[in-house]
Amino acid sequence: MSRRVVFPNRVLPYLLLAPQVAITLVFFFWPAFQAVRQSLYRDDPFGFSSRFVGLANFELVLSDPNYINSLKVTVIFSLSVAVLALVAALLLAVMADRVVRGKRIYQTLLIWPYAVAPAIAGMLWLFLFSPAMGTLAVMLRDTGYDWNPLLNGDQAMAMVVGAAAWKQISYNFLFFLAGLQAIPKSLIEAAAIDGAGPAKRFWTIVFPLLSPTSFFLLVVNTVYAFFDTFGIIHAVTGGGPARATETLVYKVYNDGFVNLNLGASSAQSVILMAIVITLTVIQFKYVERRVHYA
Amino acid sequence: MAEVGIRGVRKTYAGGFEAIKGIDCAVGDGEFLVMLGPSGCGKSTLLRMVAGLETISAGEVSIGGRVVNDLEPKDRDIAMVFQNYALYPHMTVYDNMAYGLKIRGMSKADIESRVHKASDILELRPFLDRRPRQLSGGQRQRVAMGRAIVREPKVFLFDEPLSNLDAKLRTQMRVEINRLQDRLGITSLYVTHDQVEAMTLADRMMVMNGGVAEQIGTPMEVYHRPASTFVAGFIGSPAMNFLPARLTASGVELNGGHAVPLPAGSGGASAAREITLGIRPEHLTLESGQGIGDIAVKVELIEALGADTVVHARLTSSGDPLLARLPGSARVSNGDTLHFAITPGEVHLFDRQTGRRL
Ligand SMILES: Nc1ncnc2c1ncn2[C@@H]1O[C@H](COP(=O)(O)OP(=O)(O)OP(=O)(O)O)[C@@H](O)[C@H]1O
Ligand SMILES: [Mg+2]
Numbered sequence: 001m002s003r004r005v006v007f008p009n010r011v012l013p014y015l016l017l018a019p020q021v022a023i024t025l026v027f028f029f030w031p032a033f034q035a036v037r038q039s040l041y042r043d044d045p046f047g048f049s050s051r052f053v054g055l056a057n058f059e060l061v062l063s064d065p066n067y068i069n070s071l072k073v074t075v076i077f078s079l080s081v082a083v084l085a086l087v088a089a090l091l092l093a094v095m096a097d098r099v100v101r102g103k104r105i106y107q108t109l110l111i112w113p114y115a116v117a118p119a120i121a122g123m124l125w126l127f128l129f130s131p132a133m134g135t136l137a138v139m140l141r142d143t144g145y146d147w148n149p150l151l152n153g154d155q156a157m158a159m160v161v162g163a164a165a166w167k168q169i170s171y172n173f174l175f176f177l178a179g180l181q182a183i184p185k186s187l188i189e190a191a192a193i194d195g196a197g198p199a200k201r202f203w204t205i206v207f208p209l210l211s212p213t214s215f216f217l218l219v220v221n222t223v224y225a226f227f228d229t230f231g232i233i234h235a236v237t238g239g240g241p242a243r244a245t246e247t248l249v250y251k252v253y254n255d256g257f258v259n260l261n262l263g264a265s266s267a268q269s270v271i272l273m274a275i276v277i278t279l280t281v282i283q284f285k286y287v288e289r290r291v292h293y294a
Numbered sequence: 295m296a297e298v299g300i301r302g303v304r305k306t307y308a309g310g311f312e313a314i315k316g317i318d319c320a321v322g323d324g325e326f327l328v329m330l331g332p333s334g335c336g337k338s339t340l341l342r343m344v345a346g347l348e349t350i351s352a353g354e355v356s357i358g359g360r361v362v363n364d365l366e367p368k369d370r371d372i373a374m375v376f377q378n379y380a381l382y383p384h385m386t387v388y389d390n391m392a393y394g395l396k397i398r399g400m401s402k403a404d405i406e407s408r409v410h411k412a413s414d415i416l417e418l419r420p421f422l423d424r425r426p427r428q429l430s431g432g433q434r435q436r437v438a439m440g441r442a443i444v445r446e447p448k449v450f451l452f453d454e455p456l457s458n459l460d461a462k463l464r465t466q467m468r469v470e471i472n473r474l475q476d477r478l479g480i481t482s483l484y485v486t487h488d489q490v491e492a493m494t495l496a497d498r499m500m501v502m503n504g505g506v507a508e509q510i511g512t513p514m515e516v517y518h519r520p521a522s523t524f525v526a527g528f529i530g531s532p533a534m535n536f537l538p539a540r541l542t543a544s545g546v547e548l549n550g551g552h553a554v555p556l557p558a559g560s561g562g563a564s565a566a567r568e569i570t571l572g573i574r575p576e577h578l579t580l581e582s583g584q585g586i587g588d589i590a591v592k593v594e595l596i597e598a599l600g601a602d603t604v605v606h607a608r609l610t611s612s613g614d615p616l617l618a619r620l621p622g623s624a625r626v627s628n629g630d631t632l633h634f635a636i637t638p639g640e641v642h643l644f645d646r647q648t649g650r651r652l
Contacts, residue, residue: 186380189347194394194445195368204393208384 038266057267078225084165089172114170122235125163153244179213296358296448303353315505331502373442381426550611554587572642578618585635
């Protein structure tokens with residue numbers, strides 16, 4: 001099924017590609033290159049000069065216990081966000097697909113959170129769960145639970161995971177719903193006649209047929225959890241308490257822009273870039289093999 | 295082995311549309327019932343109610359003597375072949391056929407023997423490891439059949455299983471289904487809108503129109519004694535001629551005064567009555583000695599098909615159109631005036647108002 005479009009004009013295809021290429025160059029390759037270059041230099045404390053130090057910045061970063069901690073935090077955070085956002089979205093999509101009356105209303109409402117900016121999503125969660133005044137925090141405390149994410153690192157983590165996943169659920173939901181609706185109804189009916197109950201039908205027919213969607217979303221969600229959750233963490237916990245929610249991206253920002261250690265910060269972003277590239281390659285190489293493109 | 299009972303079944307869809315308006319039919323054990331009718335007449339709806347894929351708004355469906363109205367599809371012991379085949383795209387041909395058996399907890403060895411038996415019957419052995427998308431349309435169709443027969447159900451349900459195939463393959467599969475039915479003898483309900491399929495496969499057929507069963511009978515009954523003008527016009531190709539006529543004591547009088555005497559004992563009416571006279575094109579002959587009546591027509595167009603010659607003509611008296619199918623050897627040409635006689639016993643009289651057979 002590979003159909004190739006042949007342009008009679010030799011220049012036109014490059015002209016059509018040019019805007020995309022230009023944007024990628026300016027907003028991705030140039031900063032990436034800058035980061036790589038920067039990671040090999042060290043600035044003097046006053047920012048007047050910088051000198052080449054080779055891989056010293058990387059050595060410094062990788063031997064920093066705070067950095068190792070941040071790595072752990074990131075793994076836990078990303079995994080939790082991706083799993084939570086995927087599972088919850090799939091659940092909601094399956095339910096919404098079954099609704100007969102008012103289907104449109106449910107679907108529209110479920111998509112809304114995606115339109116909320118990350119920082120605002122973070123603020124919403126902060127308001128809801130702030131130990132001092134949060135509505136849900138009060139309810140939690142009324143049940144006798146000692147809720148204080150300002151002091152308890154695990155609770156703070158739960159809160160940012162919740163906020164980050166919540167924001168991504170809508171996006172996943174949209175794709176899962178489209179995926180569900182693309183499965184011919186007669187397949188489900190055939191399985192029902194073959195004797196499969198609803199749960200069996202889901203795991204043997206629906207879920208395997210959704211695997212291309214799930215795989216795509218896994219990649220997107222991982223990248224999202226790595227990079228796009230900065231706003232949420234910044235608004236909700238600021239990386240605290242005691243670095244319990246300081247992810248790699250947050251640490252890059254903190255070291256680079258707050259502590260103005262540009263060399264270390266750049267070295268971290270280069271490592272981060274390498275991690276994400278590796279992750280994506282692994283996902284495409286190994287996970288995709290188990291995916292059935294119908 | 296089971297009979298299927300359909301008693302006073304109705305279906306009203308959520309929007310209030312009544313798709314099935316009360317159908318009664320008893321399908322005998324091992325019988326092959328074909329449901330035939332134009333698009334939108336409710337064939338699929340009725341079949342899906344038997345399958346349990348649509349709720350039954352009123353009436354009763356029973357399989358093997360047990361009322362199944364409230365049973366899930368899986369508890370009805372039926373197998374269905376869908377128009378689009380509905381094969382599981384992520385499973386091999388083998389797994390497609392084995393799926394229903396696995397779910398029912400059959401042992402691996404039994405599954406294998408059943409799948410192999412079915413794939414031998416359907417000549418699917420070479421394809422067992424392929425995915426559905428790696429098969430041709432005809433092969434997919436056979437896998438769908440295979441998935442149904444490995445289950446050895448009480449009832450087979452077919453919803454236009456051949457309509458996605460080209461003409462040649464369709465004929466081939468039709469013969470195959472006929473053979474399978476003889477071999478397995480499982481009660482079958484078969485939906486189609488192809489009358490050749492219906493005539494050749496059916497033990498009995500149900501001709502449906504607008505949510506009602508116009509006639510239920512053997513193909514020969516339906517052909518020779520159609521219950522209404524709808525059935526008469528739907529079965530047979532080219533379609534039956536319908537001429538407005540009047541029924542009198544002496545026989546049938548066509549517009550413009552042509553008279554067709556009726557054979558003794560076939561009715562007649564004391565008071566003249568408006569009717570529709572039905573004559574199949576193949577029951578018109580030029581040999582006056584072999585038929586009754588004398589209908590004079592003027593030939594307008596001739597379609598020579600080799601084996602047959604179809605003559606489009608108009609009655610000289612009234613101008614009503616008339617189609618005749620003559621042997622290919624008939625010598626006729628445009629503009630001729632011909633005299634047709636009707637094969638005895640093939641005169642159909644219908645009430646003009648209700649369209650029902652008299
Ligand atoms: N889910 C539904 N809701 C409302 N009306 C429906 C629904 N499904 C079918 N109908 C209507 O019921 C009627 C019968 O539909 P059905 O599918 O049984 O027709 P059919 O005889 O199988 O036609 P075809 O030969 O085109 O498949 C149609 O007029 C259709 O518009
Ligand atoms: Mg149909």
